[in-house]
Amino acid sequence: MEKFIDREQELDTLQSEYERDGASLVILYGRRRVGKTTLISEFIQDKKALFFLASEESESQNRTEFKNKTADFIDSDLLRNASVSNWDTIFKAIVDTAFESKPIIVMDEFQYIGKSNPAFPSIFQRIWEELRKR
Ligand SMILES: Nc1ncnc2c1ncn2[C@@H]1O[C@H](COP(=O)(O)OP(=O)(O)OP(=O)(O)O)[C@@H](O)[C@H]1O
Ligand SMILES: [Mg+2]
Numbered sequence: 456m457e458k459f460i461d462r463e464q465e466l467d468t469l470q471s472e473y474e475r476d477g478a479s480l481v482i483l484y485g486r487r488r489v490g491k492t493t494l495i496s497e498f499i500q501d502k503k504a505l506f507f508l509a510s511e512e513s514e515s516q517n518r519t520e521f522k523n524k525t526a527d528f529i530d531s532d533l534l535r536n537a538s539v540s541n542w543d544t545i546f547k548a549i550v551d552t553a554f555e556s557k558p559i560i561v562m563d564e565f566q567y568i569g570k571s572n573p574a575f576p577s578i579f580q581r582i583w584e585e586l587r588k589r
Contacts, residue, residue, distance in 0.1 A: 459497050473502075473559070477587070478586075483495060499559050502557075505525060505528040505560050507521050507524050507561060508563045511570070514572040522545050528549075546586055
């Protein structure tokens, strides 16, 4: 990209959400090519962040990819070498990690996972409700 333009209001919104006490779930949506990925990439540049790009592959391929990214993110050989059959295990591993600064987890193209498993949004909702307090 040449130069990141504008989006000051959007960056401020993300920043104030980031500075709140506790966990936040932010859903960023909009037309194709409107600048969602660019905005979030700019925002996480100077932060501790895991950027995961979902694909149109199967749910289990996405889960394995997310698990491996997470293992790198939290530097866990245990998670890297584990085979996980559910999303809960991965999110729990993140929540159980001590971070020096607030971590950000980005799931870009989230809808692809819901396409391969229509139950995924509700699984994610349940995980969020269970883990947000931690
Ligand atoms: N703030 C910006 N300043 C300059 N260029 C931008 C900005 N936001 C996006 N662009 C450019 O616009 C194009 C589309 O941006 P981006 O891929 O972030 O959109 P998107 O909303 O994530 O698209 P998609 O829905 O296809 O994933 C890219 O070429 C990107 O470099
Ligand atoms: Mg995008």
